[in-house]
Amino acid sequence: MGADLDFYYFYAFVEIQMSANGKGKRGVTRYSDWMMQLPPELHNIPLFNLAIPGSHDSMSYDLDSSSSIIEPDSLxxxxRLCCVRKTLLKWAATQEDTITKQLDAGVRYFDLRIARKPHDTNPTRLYFYHGLYTRTDVESVLKMINDWAERHPREIIILALSHFKGFDQKTELHNHLISFIKTLFGTKVVLRGVTPTLRSCWDQGTNVIVSYDYPAIHDSYMWSKISYFYGDSMKIARVESVLSEHHYFARDPTGFFVCGLNLTLPDDARICLYVLRLCDSFANVVRRSLPRLLLWVKQQGSRKPNIVASDLAGREDFVSAVIQYNYYLLLSASIPL
Known part of the structure; x- marks a missing residue:
């Protein structure tokens, strides 16, 4: 099958071939355990070459409307205005499902942006943020993820920690967070510098990969920044154009690579064109745009999207479209299911 094969045909072909082999939709019966249900032919290929669903600004379902606004600068x-904070909340919440529900839905990559509140009486307490701070602190959420990882030892979770707003180059905050992560996840962590496969992770009893986007940190437990490409626009055509360009020219086959389907609000006065739509919200915009963006994913042929991150990532149509891509790759390589 050529890379330019129309998605209607190759996805139909995937479904027909799976049905002919007695699989049908039974190829993945539970999205909470979809990795362990993949065909054996996919167990030994690098995770860099698997199609993996991810969520953009994964903790934004938990934003606190009483929080001070920390971005964008224009707001x-x-x-201090409650109405402005509540309006921002409608346009900053890119996810609706809790972290546990996202995991159960099949999401395996998490975009986790971390911040410290400037006047917090606890010097090491951290939160996530996206425009506003979250209500739940970082350590509590990581414990939830660890509990889930223990119940699903054959599902590989990728945590991308970044931004670290309010750290002000305080090495002690980074050291505290890294120490907590290492103690919490322990031997479940996939060490930096290896080429992980499903089989290698299962054999070693590891299922958590931690990417830590702070160049000054050099730790065998912490992977470096994972490349994340996105359109930086609310215009679907622009998002598709940028992602297509990076698929051709920027993909590193020896590392993780994220295609962000997410839409992005302007960070200047143009943001008012969206947030002043009183009867609309970011979630509604995503619901209208995601079907077309999923078409882009399905049209990529043999270009191997690897991690595909989205807003409202818990939606079954998003998760299933990304996971289904793994079966297409098998069929395109003439590997029997």
Whole structure:
């Protein structure tokens, strides 16, 4: 099958071939355990070459409307106005499902942006953020993820920690967070510098990969920044154009690579064109745009999208479209299911 084969045909072909082999939709019966249900032919290929569903701004379902505004800069001065915070909440919440529900739905990559509140009485307490701080602190959420990882030892979870707003180059905060992560996940962590496969992770009893986007940190437990490409626009055509360009020219076959289907609000006064739509919300915009963006994923042929991150990532149509891509790759290589 050529890379330019129309998605209607190759996805139909996948479904027909799976049905002919007695699989049908039984290829993956539970999205909470989809990795362990993949065909044996996929167990020994690098995780860099698997199609993996991910979520963008994964903790934004938990944003606190009483929080001060920490971005964008153009709205910070309105932090004391409740109506502005609530409006920002409608447009900053890119996810609706809890972290556990996202995991159960099949999401395996998490975009986790970390911040410290400037006047917190606890010097090491951290939160996630996206425009506003979250209500739940970082350590509590990581414990939830660890509990889930223990119940699903054959599902590989990728945590991308980044931004670290309010750390102000305080090495002690980074050291505290890394020490907590190493103690919490322990031997479940996939060490940096290896080429992980499903089989190698299962054999070694590891199922958590931690990417830590802070160049000054050099630790065998912490992977470096994972490349994340996105359109930086609310216009679907622009998102598709940028992602297509990076698929051709920027993909590193020896590492993880994220295609972000997410839409992005302007960080200047143009943001008002969206947030002043009183009867609309970011979630509604995503619901209208995601079907077309999923077409882009399905049209990529042999270009191997690896991690595909989205807003509203818990939606079954998103998760199933990404997971299904793994079966297409098998069929395109003439490997029997």
């Amino acid at each position: 910070k001065k309105f932090s």
